[in-house]
Amino acid sequence: MAARKHTSMQASVRLVMLLFFLLISAVVLLPFAAILLASFKPGDELIRFGLNLRLDWDVMSLANYKYLFTGITRTGQYLPHDYLLWYRNSVILTVMQTGFTLFVSSWVAYGLAAYRFRGRNAIFTCILVILMIPFEILMLPMYARPAPWGFWTVFGGSSCPLWLMPPPSFSSASSCCPFLRTLWTLDGWTGPASTVFSSA
Amino acid sequence: MKRSTLSMLVLFLALWFAFSGPAAANVTKFTFWTFIPQHARFFDVMAEKWNELHPDRPVELESSVMPYDDMHNKLQIALQSGVGAPDICDIEISRFPNYLMGVPQLMPLNAYFEAYIDDIVPSRLGIYSKDGNMYGAPTHVGATMAFYYVEILESAGIDYREIKTWDDFAEAGRKLKQVHPDKFMGIAETSAAWTVTAMLAQQGTDLVSEDERPLINTPEMLRAVTTMQNMVKEGIMTTCPDGQPDTEGGKGFIDQGNVACVIMPQWFMSRFVDEMPSMYQKMAIAPMPVFEEGMPRSVGLGGTGTVVTNFASNKELAGEFVAYAKLSEDANRMIWEDMGFDPCNTALWTDREMTHNPENRYNQYFLTNAFDVLLEIKDEIMMVRSTSISPTINQYLTTVMLNELFEDLLDPAEVLENAQYDIENQIF
Amino acid sequence: MTRIRKFLYNQKAAPYVFVLPFVLTFLIFFVYPVLTTIRMSFQEVLPGMVTNVGWKNYQRLLGDRIFRTAVGNSFRYMFWTVLILIPMPLVLAYMLNSRLMVASEFFRGVLFLPILVNVVVAGTIFRLMFGELPGSFMNTVRAFFGLEPIKWLRQKETGMAALVLMACWRWTGVNILYYLAALKNIPLEMYEAAEIDGANGWQRFRHLAVPLVKPTIIYVLTISIYAGLAMFTESYMLWAGNNSPRNIGLTIVGYLYRQGWEQNRMGFASAVGLVLLLVASIISFIQLRITGVFGKERD
Numbered sequence: 042m043a044a045r046k047h048t049s050m051q052a053s054v055r056l057v058m059l060l061f062f063l064l065i066s067a068v069v070l071l072p073f074a075a076i077l078l079a080s081f082k083p084g085d086e087l088i089r090f091g092l093n094l095r096l097d098w099d100v101m102s103l104a105n106y107k108y109l110f111t112g113i114t115r116t117g118q119y120l121p122h123d124y125l126l127w128y129r130n131s132v133i134l135t136v137m138q139t140g141f142t143l144f145v146s147s148w149v150a151y152g153l154a155a156y157r158f159r160g161r162n163a164i165f166t167c168i169l170v171i172l173m174i175p176f177e178i179l180m181l182p183m184y185a186r187p188a189p190w191g192f193w194t195v196f197g198g199s200s201c202p203l204w205l206m207p208p209p210s211f212s213s214a215s216s217c218c219p220f221l222r223t224l225w226t227l228d229g230w231t232g233p234a235s236t237v238f239s240s241a
Numbered sequence: 242m243k244r245s246t247l248s249m250l251v252l253f254l255a256l257w258f259a260f261s262g263p264a265a266a267n268v269t270k271f272t273f274w275t276f277i278p279q280h281a282r283f284f285d286v287m288a289e290k291w292n293e294l295h296p297d298r299p300v301e302l303e304s305s306v307m308p309y310d311d312m313h314n315k316l317q318i319a320l321q322s323g324v325g326a327p328d329i330c331d332i333e334i335s336r337f338p339n340y341l342m343g344v345p346q347l348m349p350l351n352a353y354f355e356a357y358i359d360d361i362v363p364s365r366l367g368i369y370s371k372d373g374n375m376y377g378a379p380t381h382v383g384a385t386m387a388f389y390y391v392e393i394l395e396s397a398g399i400d401y402r403e404i405k406t407w408d409d410f411a412e413a414g415r416k417l418k419q420v421h422p423d424k425f426m427g428i429a430e431t432s433a434a435w436t437v438t439a440m441l442a443q444q445g446t447d448l449v450s451e452d453e454r455p456l457i458n459t460p461e462m463l464r465a466v467t468t469m470q471n472m473v474k475e476g477i478m479t480t481c482p483d484g485q486p487d488t489e490g491g492k493g494f495i496d497q498g499n500v501a502c503v504i505m506p507q508w509f510m511s512r513f514v515d516e517m518p519s520m521y522q523k524m525a526i527a528p529m530p531v532f533e534e535g536m537p538r539s540v541g542l543g544g545t546g547t548v549v550t551n552f553a554s555n556k557e558l559a560g561e562f563v564a565y566a567k568l569s570e571d572a573n574r575m576i577w578e579d580m581g582f583d584p585c586n587t588a589l590w591t592d593r594e595m596t597h598n599p600e601n602r603y604n605q606y607f608l609t610n611a612f613d614v615l616l617e618i619k620d621e622i623m624m625v626r627s628t629s630i631s632p633t634i635n636q637y638l639t640t641v642m643l644n645e646l647f648e649d650l651l652d653p654a655e656v657l658e659n660a661q662y663d664i665e666n667q668i669f
Numbered sequence: 670m671t672r673i674r675k676f677l678y679n680q681k682a683a684p685y686v687f688v689l690p691f692v693l694t695f696l697i698f699f700v701y702p703v704l705t706t707i708r709m710s711f712q713e714v715l716p717g718m719v720t721n722v723g724w725k726n727y728q729r730l731l732g733d734r735i736f737r738t739a740v741g742n743s744f745r746y747m748f749w750t751v752l753i754l755i756p757m758p759l760v761l762a763y764m765l766n767s768r769l770m771v772a773s774e775f776f777r778g779v780l781f782l783p784i785l786v787n788v789v790v791a792g793t794i795f796r797l798m799f800g801e802l803p804g805s806f807m808n809t810v811r812a813f814f815g816l817e818p819i820k821w822l823r824q825k826e827t828g829m830a831a832l833v834l835m836a837c838w839r840w841t842g843v844n845i846l847y848y849l850a851a852l853k854n855i856p857l858e859m860y861e862a863a864e865i866d867g868a869n870g871w872q873r874f875r876h877l878a879v880p881l882v883k884p885t886i887i888y889v890l891t892i893s894i895y896a897g898l899a900m901f902t903e904s905y906m907l908w909a910g911n912n913s914p915r916n917i918g919l920t921i922v923g924y925l926y927r928q929g930w931e932q933n934r935m936g937f938a939s940a941v942g943l944v945l946l947l948v949a950s951i952i953s954f955i956q957l958r959i960t961g962v963f964g965k966e967r968d
Contacts, residue, residue, distance in 0.1 A: 062764075069779060073786075079797075181925075181938055644914040662734075
């Protein structure tokens with residue numbers, strides 16, 4: 042008897058939790074749904090109605106995707122853009138940056154975890170310090186004093202290494218390399234954002 | 242590397258190569274940055290003309306149109322670091338002084354302008370100059386005018402031609418409100434300072450003094466903002482989406498026929514023609530209202546200076562091309578015919594064949610002729626100063642002060658006092 | 670060559686070899702820029718002209734109302750994101766970890782999706798969603814509840830709400846992941862033992878799970894404090910630029926960006942950056958001291 046009561050209560054708790062998370066998931070996925078729908082609609086619709094979830098089948102088409110890959114707008118005009126160039130740059134940047142970060146981080150993590158040596162605490166502090174310093178202020182000198190190494194600070198900034206938990210485990214996660222968002226903001230992200238509207 | 246990753250990489254590289262075409266021989270390529278699509282189009286037209294005139298030195302433009310803030314920030318960074326700067330670039334007037342600070346990283350164009358400057362309005366050259374060096378080629382005069390939505394005014398029994406003063410304007414607004422409670426007479430800008438500056442110019446003053454002090458907490462400014470705020474409170478004027486007419490939200494707002502009068506510089510005509518189709522053949526142009534009759538009825542606002550950066554390849558050719566593309570007579574005609582702007586070569590304003598051409602789409606769009614109005618106010622077009630602190634003033638006005646006045650409706654005197662203090666604190 | 674090989678493979682030198690890349694990177698890309706920034710904060714930096722101005726930049730900063738607005742915004746943003754994004758994901762992670770949860774992997778994945786969206790894109794989406802037109806997404810939601818549309822991004826409170834909402838949307842999944850990893854380390858037997866001892870669900874959470882997850886909480890707290898104070902891109906994207914009405918979206922780094930790049934005052938911007946550095950360091954240090962991470966001898 043007690044066992045059955047236990048199970049039915051468990052079942053109702055299960056149900057409640059399921060519904061709860063379904064609701065949360067729906068809310069979390071709403072922006073994705075909105076942007077997905079918007080990608081099938083012309084830009085003027087967005088401007089007129091704002092970002093919405095309306096299913097206006099008559100205005101929805103693949104025209105935006107066509108423009109993305111061929112440069113031909115919905116009016117048939119050829120307006121070239123550099124999206125694939127930006128994509129290429131992003132890929133290159135990510136590969137090099139991830140590679141560099143992994144290299145530096147894994148080496149220092151192993152060194153700290155596997156050995157006891159003089160200066161170990163100092164290195165720990167340095168890592169902490171990097172995590173605490175805003176990345177943007179590192180960029181100021183880079184731009185004020187044109188440096189031939191400007192290109193390399195891209196990778197330098199990403200070398201913010203891993204935070205080390207009590208050895209031997211450490212959680213790498215996304216704390217390494219705050220993905221140079223500001224650098225990209227300055228240098229070349231404008232592409233994707235501006236394409237959204239200029240191709241309307 | 243996993244096979245899937247490798248094939249993806251190959252795919253992207255292939256796509257990239259597919260999109261970079263072959264280069265032509267002997268043609269000089271210039272990278273050109275701007276923030277207005279119409280300018281990019283104009284420059285393409287002028288490049289073609291140049292190539293016809295100078296087949297031995299053809300140019301090809303690689304134009305990039307970027308959002309306003311982004312383009313200016315990118316240019317700033319590029320000029321400071323020396324990396325990635327374009328050859329030719331548009332710089333808007335309210336940001337232009339930023340690029341003249343210290344040692345300007347732009348090329349002086351005096352030698353190239355020389356052939357043309359006799360015909361150009363000198364003050365429009367002065368705003369893009371420093372220490373006698375002219376760095377920017379102006380685009381237009383930018384005479385401020387009133388654009389009236391005739392249909393809606395007539396339905397309220399208002400003749401726009403009779404609106405001469407701001408009192409008339411307010412009266413008309415009240416009459417309009419009675420017939421159309423959901424429409425407005427005008428827009429009170431919060432992210433631009435067009436109307437406010439025009440009101441200052443009418444009273445013979447400016448946002449900044451000759452010795453580069455900000456003139457914010459002045460009686461003229463108080464009169465201007467109080468007049469506007471009262472109209473906002475009465476419901477005659479309103480703020481618009483995105484803060485000012487020359488934005489996506491603003492143009493959408495106007496295109497839906499919500500506003501009876503838009504007070505903007507002349508170049509706003511092209512925005513009507515290109516982006517506000519619903520108002521076709523419904524808008525008339527007239528001089529803007531003033532506080533008292535006799536005050537000058539216009540001021541040159543806005544403006545884009547085209548510059549050649551210090552990092553340009555083939556600077557000579559770039560300089561010659563820019564001078565031709567903006568200042569020559571061909572250019573000035575094109576500036577009207579293609580972009581619908583009031584050209585700096587004011588002698589052309591009396592060329593009726595050009596100004597009253599019935600094929601011109603700007604003439605076709607509007608009920609009145611722009612140059613009729615321009616000639617009427619020709620000697621009343623005031624000029625505003627552009628100094629090294631103008632960007633700071635403009636930035637403060639368009640983020641803080643105008644919002645406090647027209648969105649939050651705070652006390653004007655207090656707002657102006659705070660503004661004066663804050664701006665002075667920002668100035669070095 | 671052999672001498673180098675001998676050095677590299679030497680047991681005693683080994684740890685130093687391993688940390689060498691990091692140390693080099695740290696010195697070149699971190700120490701040097703910070704020192705340069707400190708130097709620049711005492712100068713006025715213009716293309717072609719650099720002049721020393723002593724403490725002038727810092728003096729300006731003291732009387733600068735706009736800077737105070739920026740600091741206020743950054744702190745409030747940090748406060749709200751820490752308040753919501755530390756406990757809430759922990760509770761959700763605990764629920765997901767529960768054996769009563771159905772399809773927990775699926776929900777974990779869904780909640781994690783937002784962080785994969787680049788902050789630039791996310792900001793653009795949210796800017797459109799919080800548009801001031803009556804037809805915008807959030808205003809439609811308000812209309813559904815019978816409320817008037819509001820100009821979300823023009824008012825201080827709603828602007829901050831939009832920023833915080835966006836942060837919650839993006840970071841909940843990540844924090845859940847951290848907490849889940851820690852929760853999985855708690856053996857089931859401990860829960861059962863607690864249950865036998867008479868602890869109910871809430872008590873098991875509060876007195877068993879939370880203390881055992883403490884290191885993770887500290888970690889998340891530390892990075893959240895820093896991330897909150899140094900936030901820039903979210904605000905930049907939400908207001909399509911750095912110029913929000915009445916600076917409601919201006920953060921410390923936003924002010925740095927404005928002064929350094931938009932107004933071309935690199936020296937002043939350096940001073941702003943250093944103030945942020947100081948503030949963030951102090952807060953992090955205090956927080957780590959309180960939670961006992963610093964000052965403890967690591968073995």
